[in-house]
Amino acid sequence: MTTHAPLRIGVLNGDDIGHEIVPAAHAIADAAARASGLAIDWRPMPLGRKALDELGHTMPPGTLEALGTLDGFILGPIGHQAYPKVPEAINPHPILRKSFDLFANVRPTRSYPGLGCLYDDIDLVIVRENNEGFQPDRNVVAGSGEFRPTHDTTISVRVITREGSRKVARAAFEIARSRKKRLTVVHKNTVFKLGCGMFVEECYEAGKEFPDVAIEEVIVDTFAMKLVREPQRFDVVVTTNMFGDILTDEAAGLVGGLGMAPGLCIGRGEIAMAQATHGSAPDIAGKGLANPYAMIESTRMLIEWLGRRRGIPAAAEASARMKAAIEAALADPATRTPDIRGTGTQADMTRAILSHLETRT
Numbered sequence: 141m142t143t144h145a146p147l148r149i150g151v152l153n154g155d156d157i158g159h160e161i162v163p164a165a166h167a168i169a170d171a172a173a174r175a176s177g178l179a180i181d182w183r184p185m186p187l188g189r190k191a192l193d194e195l196g197h198t199m200p201p202g203t204l205e206a207l208g209t210l211d212g213f214i215l216g217p218i219g220h221q222a223y224p225k226v227p228e229a230i231n232p233h234p235i236l237r238k239s240f241d242l243f244a245n246v247r248p249t250r251s252y253p254g255l256g257c258l259y260d261d262i263d264l265v266i267v268r269e270n271n272e273g274f275q276p277d278r279n280v281v282a283g284s285g286e287f288r289p290t291h292d293t294t295i296s297v298r299v300i301t302r303e304g305s306r307k308v309a310r311a312a313f314e315i316a317r318s319r320k321k322r323l324t325v326v327h328k329n330t331v332f333k334l335g336c337g338m339f340v341e342e343c344y345e346a347g348k349e350f351p352d353v354a355i356e357e358v359i360v361d362t363f364a365m366k367l368v369r370e371p372q373r374f375d376v377v378v379t380t381n382m383f384g385d386i387l388t389d390e391a392a393g394l395v396g397g398l399g400m401a402p403g404l405c406i407g408r409g410e411i412a413m414a415q416a417t418h419g420s421a422p423d424i425a426g427k428g429l430a431n432p433y434a435m436i437e438s439t440r441m442l443i444e445w446l447g448r449r450r451g452i453p454a455a456a457e458a459s460a461r462m463k464a465a466i467e468a469a470l471a472d473p474a475t476r477t478p479d480i481r482g483t484g485t486q487a488d489m490t491r492a493i494l495s496h497l498e499t500r501t
């Protein structure tokens with residue numbers, strides 16, 4: 141029996157494979173929620189290329205306001221590089237992240253047997269700062285981006301603030317506290333003495349609120365090497381925006397590729413955004429080859445996170461059901477996609493997860 145106010149979750153397909161994997165994630169989360177007595181009020185919304193074609197804007201007016209009334213949303217990948225160069229075709233990503241102050245991008249990496257993972261015992265989380273660093277999004281943050289003072293010289297500006305660093309560090313410490321109570325700070329303060337220096341300082345400052353969590357530092361290039369050689373050594377990692385961007389793709393490579401890389405963007409407010417690490421993969425769109433795992437797992441993380449924040453036990457149950465059904469589908473090559481040594485299609489994998497949800501009561 142439902143005893144809580146329904147979770148209001150937006151569903152935004154995005155572009156290309158987003159039109160395949162977001163409906164899959166939505167259907168699976170909905171089935172798990174129904175089986176667990178979790179009430180979800182799903183709110184589909186137009187965003188991206190389809191919204192531009194049908195409504196004249198990649199982010200139609202009123203989208204931000206509508207999203208602001210929700211508990212969270214699922215955002216499919218955005219193929220903004222292919223948008224026409226018109227003012228109506230903005231990239232919604234940075235606007236969404238900044239409008240809702242989604243400063244921490246939580247990206248887990250975990251190995252499952254048989255998928256072609258380079259190790260079978262990886263289980264780590266990289267927390268990537270989401271709103272600072274090198275910011276080419278000139279339409280969003282004044283004073284940052286890239287400049288070309290002369291024809292032959294380009295300057296790229298990297299923004300690091302005490303507040304931004306402290307906020308993402310706190311979010312990472314909280315996650316570390318719920319796991320093995322170890323946090324690795326990845327940086328390059330040997331070169332970026334001011335920027336990374338400030339980031340590291342603020343991580344230690346935040347650490348004072350978490351005396352039960354051990355903190356270590358690793359220089360980013362060393363970390364990139366260690367991540368390949370001994371990823372088991374790491375549990376929760378926090379780093380700045382671009383280092384996190386690169387390292388999370390590297391981590392995905394260890395466990396089967398981009399289709400295995402989920403993410404949840406969280407912030408100070410209540411709203412959270414489920415977003416896979418990968419892009420919209422136009423090369424495989426419409427071919428049934430897109431691995432829906434990252435999007436489904438991101439959605440599961442959103443439900444788990446909202447449930448914990450709101451104290452809704454049914455959300456934890458829905459999340460556990462999803463987890464078991466996903467694992468069961470991944471265990472069978474016939475019900476997983478070719479990128480992870482499967483022979484199935486996106487639809488086969490989705491159907492299998494749905495049927496495992498039905499059979500597990």
Ligand code: ATP
Nearest residue numbers: 398399418419420421422423424429430431432479
């Ligand atoms: P972005 O700039 O948005 O990060 P990108 O250029 O890194 O995008 P992606 O769209 O992430 O590119 O895709 C890179 C390649 O990875 C694609 O060409 C595709 O073959 C593969 N890929 C990405 N996501 C998936 C997925 N879910 N399932 C299978 N293959 C994928």
Ligand code: MG
Nearest residue numbers: 389417418419
């Ligand atoms: Mg990419």
